[in-house]
Amino acid sequence: MTSATLRHAGWILRGNPLTAVAAVGVFLLALIAIFGPWIVPYDPIASNVSQALMPPSAAHIAGTDQLGRDVFSRLIVAARLDLAIAVSAVGISFAIGAVIGAICGYTGGRLDRGVGRFVDVVMAFPLFVLAMAMVAALGNRVENIVIATAIINLPFYIRFARAEVNVRRNVGWVEAARACGDSHLSVVLRFLLPNVLPAMAVQISLNLGWAILNAAGLSFIGLGVKPPTPEWGIMVAEGARFISTGKWWLVAFPGLALMLTVLCFNLLGDGVRDILDPRMRT
């Protein structure tokens, strides 16, 4: 990072303080995910039927659920699992997708067209349905949620890396690297990938939000994580039974947690994009 980049980042942050807020939010989330289990006021799994379905109060700031468990404690503890699923899924698909995409975008030709068409088809497919089917088939476990989420994220990375590399493959400095004695592989790995990484960082941030929603959606319909493990999607699913009788806090608080998390990642992604490329500001 040069000082000019930092200055530019500072300029953007002043014009867009939301990005700074989002960055702080993501940092806090990470802290909660790491230290959550040690800072919660109640045991997130211990039930206490006498305290069941209590609305938010001083003792239980987010109320209690049907088994009398403290909703707030469960929310905090769940952060680790939700983030872990999203981060590992996005990490896997990024690592694989970026390399496949970059190679396809650089080589062009038949391989590229084939992969491109495949990716287009998969992307246009209802991906949530696909994830659902995969989790059901691979087995109803958390690892499989990660795998399914990674697979349905993959096309986005392939497509993105492919497009980014494709616009650069005939650029002067790529040809110059060839003229300076670099092989094709080295051009892709040492020249093109580093240049598309910043743009991909934006994609990662935006995708993390999406991955969290997907994972929560899967556990909401009963796939992946099982009760009594605290997880935001399951908490909403359990609370759903009581919404018609007005127990709003069982849905609202996990919903809020999901929303804020995704919001932070999205705002951060947008902000990073602005920092990297002011022209793309939308």
Next chain:
Amino acid sequence: MPALGATVIRAGRRFLSSLPALFGVLVFTFLLMRVLPGDPAVFFASGPNAGKEEIEIIRKQMGLNKPVPEQLMLYLYDVGSGNLGRSMMTGQLVTKDLRERLPASLELTFTALLIALVTAVPLGVLAALRPGSIIDHGVRFFCALGVCVPTFVSGLLLIYVFYYLLGLAPDPTGRVDIFASLPPRRTGFLLIDFLFAGDFDGWWAAFRQLILPALSMALFVVAPLARITRASMLVSLGSDFVRTARSVGLPWWRVVVTYALRNAILPVITIAGIVFSTMLGANVLVEKVFSWPGVASYALDALLSSDYAPVQGFVLLMATVFVIVNLLVDILYGIADPRVTIG
């Protein structure tokens, strides 16, 4: 008109090229469902203690004792001849189940898409016309929030507000009140069937049932649509050809509508196709929240009880719907953009 002909040819070619994908989906689901998980026959036997003979009989009944490629060929043959198998849960033919439930899902999805488009496009255009204004910030804020709220949460909160607190919405289960009489089935779309039957009370009741699930689904997709409208409208408004239009003194509305908006709508069409398929996925969540008797909730129930045939049928159905929708998008795009005929 040669342009239209070219569009049809292009759409036809795209359709053909998506057939292998359709086939791929079929094989993919088959493999996922049959090969990877544990023995489903055990599940369908009376219980974990079921005898070996009993399991064997079930295996034979399900064709599980044959080699996998043969099972696949049999399955493909069945699909080709319109036989998607029988659901273990309902005991009915999967095709029959799906046919009964598909209109419910489509009615919901189309209504939601309509709501989303009607809201998103004007919002995006307004925001782009005054970048940096209060409207613009409002739209951007709304977009940022909209994509963050999961459909199942917004659905539940809508129920809480409109059913529990305000009492405006009916009991959030199903398409009609269980005691209401259904109109004679023509399209399966209740809003249309009630109109045919001239039953306006029934129409209103069905509409009230529909509006909350449709809204919660629409909320989720308004954001991407408004966002892309705003972005492409901004690009359009900043383009050279809009400057040209201004330089020859075209009236303001003409510059905005004929020059900027018509160009800006092209990416919106493409995104609308992707949004539609996202909505097909979101159907699973919304139908569960509102106990909507659609294909997605049917497949979900089947999936949770390892009932293969309905799930395969559902995925295949979704693939077909998505192929048809993409075809429509292609044709629309071809009509809207003269340049695609060269591709």
Next chain:
Amino acid sequence: MTQSLLALNDLHVTFSTRRGLVEAVRGVTLSLGEGEMLGLVGESGSGKSVTGFAITRLLDAAGRVTAGDIRFRGQEITRISAGDFRHLHGAAMAMIFQNPRAALNPIRAVGDQIADAITAHKRMPRDQARAQALELLRAVQIRDAEKRMAAYPHELSGGMCQRVMIAMAISCNPALLIADEPTTGLDVTTQKVVMDLLTGIAAERGMATILITHDLGLAARYCRRVVVMEQGRLVEEAEPKTLFHAPQHPYTKRLVAASPTASSRIADLVPEEERGRQFAAPVAPRPQPAPGTPPLLEVQKLAKRFDQGAAAVADFSMTISAGESVGLVGESGSGKSTTSRIICRLIDPSEGEIAFEGQSIGHIPARDFHRSLFRKDIQIVFQDPNDSLNPRFTAFDCIAHPLLRLGGMRPGDALRQRVEECAQRVGLGIELLTRFPHQLSGGQKARIGIARAIACRPRLLVLDEPTAALDVSVQAVVLQLLDRLRREDDLAFLFVSHDLNVVRMMCDRTIVLQNGRIVEQGESRTMFDNPKTAYTRELVDAVPHIEPGLAAFAT
């Protein structure tokens, strides 16, 4: 002098950018009579286009007229309402833009776009507007005008699009036409046709015209009066003849000297007062190669076909001796870039032989050529300095890269010394070596590109339009630099360019390409003074020469 149609008085235009306010135009005063043709000349950043956009009120949202006024037919127009200005747009003043294809609505038939421009100011039925649009298309000499009415911009060539743009601009007979680089990006032959058409129509209909251009020659050929701008200010205003023969302002002097003409030499590119510093003693004439030694490069019957379609290059044969400079000229699509990349072994030919110093290198696939010993002997300088440097490399990394890869050097003091030496040879300050490309000017980036190419002491340098993206004053310096390096290192050049004046100066021999085939070749000056083929003659005639006689004819 005729009555003044347009008068700018101390015009200032400011843009608000992230680095604060930037004044693009700083006090421009000029006037234009009815029917007059004025050339507004300047290099990039001179504020010439901004002035044009300020007059027609088409500035970006970030730009504002901060001081001064613009009078059009005596009326002050910087403060009138947008609604009132709309009635001036098109009806009283119209603009023609650079990049005509982007300037037209891509999804509306061109006939409809012209009809839109007509009905913007005249109430008439659509049929009548379309009939008038058709007449306008005929007026701008579009063949098959009836058929073209329904065409979309992507179906027309760049030159055709510019004619459509002209038709739109003149549709309501405005009194003032502002043409912003109307022919930049078009081929020379098209350029001439479009400019002739534009000036013809303007003269015929009595429209005053401001021609905004970076090309002094173009302005001199078509305008009676030329105004030179530098950094937002007017520096000189004169008739072309005076401007070329007795420029007053130092900037104009430099600009005039730097603009290559048919007779200029490399040494002439810098004004007389400033010469001497860069050009020292003449280099001794090149010794003739011993008879019997193979030429440095010999290409036999080269051909290249891409996946589908016609051959990009066919039956191309040539030789280059050591230290010789050979030009390759042609219009866009002539195959000159493809040829240069094949010779540089970045892409594979479909057929043909390439021999370097008698050894065949054509059969080595481009994929593996980076391992060949000849890789360091053949290097290339790219067209656009902006995209020929890796944005994540510093200037030092860029120059060091070939030394590490091909020169067998390791990071350390020796490398540093060598890179600094290369930088010095191309006149790049050592202190600039730590900078990234976006912190450098176009000319500095061009120097880095050249330093990188010569770092490993190649024998043959392929130059792919090395100065096409540079301002003329920077081009002059870069051309001198290249010529000096060639003499010092006894380098051979394959100089690819569309600019005949540059090639004439830089190259001993020139090859003219058209549609992938050699049309004519020969000793540069002889060939251009006496072209043998019609195509070469057309190319030569299309170049806007700065010839006093022509300017006088225009008066």
